[in-house]
Amino acid sequence: MARLGRSTWDLQSSPVYVAGVGTVAGQLEGQGPLGQDFDIRLDNDRIDDDTWEHSEQRMFARAVQTAMERAHVTSEDIDILVGGDLNAQLTGFYFGTRAFMRPALGVYSACASICESLALGALIVHSGHAQRAIVGTSSHTSTAERQFRYPTEYGAQKPPTAQRTVTGAGATVLSGAPGAIQLTHATIGSVVDFGIQSPWEMGAAMAPAACDTILQHLRDTGRTFGDYDLVVTGDLGHIGLTLLRKLLAERGMEPEPERLNDCGALIYDPKQSEVFSGGSGGACCTIVTFGHLFKRLLDGTYKRILVSATGALLSTVSAQQSDTIPGISHAIAFERKDV
Amino acid sequence: MARLGRSTWDLQSSPVYVAGVGTVAGQLEGQGPLGQDFDIRLDNDRIDDDTWEHSEQRMFARAVQTAMERAHVTSEDIDILVGGDLNAQLTGFYFGTRAFMRPALGVYSACASICESLALGALIVHSGHAQRAIVGTSSHTSTAERQFRYPTEYGAQKPPTAQRTVTGAGATVLSGAPGAIQLTHATIGSVVDFGIQSPWEMGAAMAPAACDTILQHLRDTGRTFGDYDLVVTGDLGHIGLTLLRKLLAERGMEPEPERLNDCGALIYDPKQSEVFSGGSGGACCTIVTFGHLFKRLLDGTYKRILVSATGALLSTVSAQQSDTIPGISHAIAFERKDV
Incomplete structure (x- = not known):
């Protein structure tokens, strides 16, 4: 089997x-601590x-074009193209x-789509x-905010649990031809529902799903946190990451702090303007993984990582109808191969 | 390869x-010419x-439950569950x-999602x-209309090219254990874009994609229309089906009339109220295929069929921003196996 x-x-x-990756980062993302790791940094x-x-849509196309150039194809x-985005009916991807x-x-599992x-x-x-195959996702803070919360022009105030939707796009070419990074497991x-109802508390909505998928992965493979140099979630943010550590501890798992992190916690400097609890959005996990983490695999910092992207399942209509916001998380294991 | x-x-x-299917049909669909083929017919x-x-969402759950019962699981x-629906962020499925x-x-390619x-x-x-694996989709005329056009309560008049979104849900259990119907090819x-911009002309938006995918399937497999007892599209409706015949004829293909049909043309009697050019929606192709066509495979009417579901790629926002409506179509070949 x-x-x-x-x-x-x-x-x-x-x-x-x-076989190759392409990443596009928005202005705030390009100015953040990982800025130098992205292929294209927008100044607007x-x-x-x-x-x-x-x-x-244009960012998505640029990421795909860059990935193909890097893969020399x-x-x-x-x-085949496989991907998605946060826009209703996946207009970003298609x-x-x-x-x-x-x-x-086209696929959709919110920010777990990557x-x-x-x-x-x-x-x-x-x-x-x-x-x-080309695989990729995109997100844009201004398309996501007006879809899931309020148009940015409205200037609504946000609580500290809020997260900033990452503006960016990332794509990768996957191939059977031997390369330096292998995708070994998925x-x-x-769907995990902890009954969260506030669209300002995405980290709390998604942390239980991340916990569930990471533990399932370890059980299924017979591995431990120690088998990975880094286990990283998609976009829990600082608050969601703290919750995840708590949920894991309740289940008897206490990974060393440096072995567990979150792309949403990594992408911004907390001192940057209006980043609140950290990054989120379909591109958050994508550009941090393809841009930043893959470089750390290639330079020898890491040998093996697990990326568990996290999605919050809500829509304008589900929020209006007082539905809860369940979470979902899918995990991918990457390993450096010495070629 | x-x-x-x-x-x-x-x-x-x-x-x-x-291994088993489950279909739920709305009131109008249950009263139509295929009504007796559906497992559950709603009277409301x-x-x-x-x-x-x-x-x-409840229809989706009932279809899955019925499919599992029929498959004795x-x-x-x-x-694994694989599916989608037309609601933004796939709330029907999730x-x-x-x-x-x-x-x-979760996957999304509009009405091609099945x-x-x-x-x-x-x-x-x-x-x-x-x-x-369980595979399924749903659609509902009242959730789709308010998303893609106007809330039904508004009572907007529709042109004769309009289609009626099917209310229903269908699911199937796929398994490696030998059964009477085999899924042989996909x-x-x-994405095929002919520049259509009116959300009342879905048949025209999708017919070019259906033509492209059917011809690609025949080229890829070395088959002809004669190798299938029926080639059926998802939801082109009567007008879209006529367009498809024209597009095929322009490419030198003139299948016998009884070998090419459309689920949207089959599901309603044109004399039913407000069905316009026929059915559409994520459940149209699903319940006609799982409910009606599978029964015709089992009773010997057909030995081999090709189902090419058709999706129109638009959203409220893309329509507001004057984007065109491209189409996409994916095809599945089914064959009766004598067990």
Whole structure:
């Protein structure tokens, strides 16, 4: 059986590698502590387009174009595109990539979409149904705020538990051709509902799902935190990360502080303006992983990492109808291969 | 290579079968010409819930529950859920299935989501990463209208090119255990944009994508229309189906009339009230395929069919921003196996 335990896919029998990545970071993200790790740093989040949504689509296209250049391929060499974004009906992904005219599969699990896309893109390459897949996601603070909360122009005040949606896009080319970073496992998470109802408390809504998926991954693979140089969640932010540590401790797991972190806690300097509890959004985990963490794998800082992207499942309508905000998290294990 | 041609997945080396289906039909759909083929026929589309969205979620859960009963399994036997719906952020799928507490992957390609879900669910079973997958979609005329056009209470008049969003939900259990219906191939489509801008002309927006995917499938597999007893599109409606025949004829393909049809043209009697050009919506292709066409495969009417679900890629925001409405279509080949 290619499945380990309840929900982990072992993809090592026909290995899948990262052939190239492309990352685009918004202005605030480019000025943050990881700024130098991103391929393209915008000095204007509008990129001269007429709307925020069109700007996001253009970022998505640039990330894909950059990933293909780094992998030394053109769109003709890509067998399939897998990706998503936070916009209703995935217009970021579909409109952002339509010019490449490749077979396309849109996915949605909120900010966990990048790990869902990686799992599916890798599976398609692993099973021999594609030679090369492009996987990516985008988010934009101005398209997300007006969708999930208030238009930014409205100037609503935010509580300290709020997070800043990352403006950016990231894409990677996955291939069966040996490379320096291998995608070895994918653990698919379930919907976990702790009854959170405030769209300003995403970290609390998602931490239980992250806890569930990370522990499931360790059980399924028979590994421990010690087997990973870093376990990183997608966008819990500082408050959500603290909650995750607490949930893990309640289950008898107390990873060393430096082995557990969060992309949303890493991407901004808390001293930056209006970043509150940290970053969130579909691109947060994507650009931190592809831009920052992959470089640390390549330079030898890490040998093996687990990335558990986290999504909060809400919509304008579900919030209006007083539904709770369940979370979901999918995890991907990456390993450096000496080639 | 497990891929045929550009974008067709051959899934026969490790076969995937339909182990059971469940279909729920709204009031108008249950009264239509295919009414007797659906498992559950609602006499009230509200199902006593407080909102249309909650009614849709409940339909989704009922379809999944019915499919599991028919397959003689419980949720514990299900390794993964794959599905989607038309609601922003996929609340139909995620909220409708969260009570089953299984690993879940949400996908979105508008009304093509059912074939995207079938392709991915089947691949996961085919590759040995799941023993059983549940795949399904839902749609509801009242949740879709207020999202993509106007709330139904507003009573906006519609042109004859309009289509009626199907109220319903359908789910199937896919398994590697031999069964009477095998899912043999999946052809993944690309985004095709013919520049349509009116949300009342979905058939025209999607027909070019259906044409592209069907022809790609035939090229990839070396088959002809004659190899299928029926090629059926998802929800082009009568007008879109006529356009598809025209597009195919321009490319030198003139399938016999009885070999090409459309689920949206089949589901209603044109004499029913306000059905315009026919049915549409994420559940249209799903309940017609799982409810009606699978029965015709089992009773010997058909031996082999190709289902090409069709999606129109638009959102409230993309319509407001004057974007075009591109289409996408994914196709699945089903074959009766004598067991």
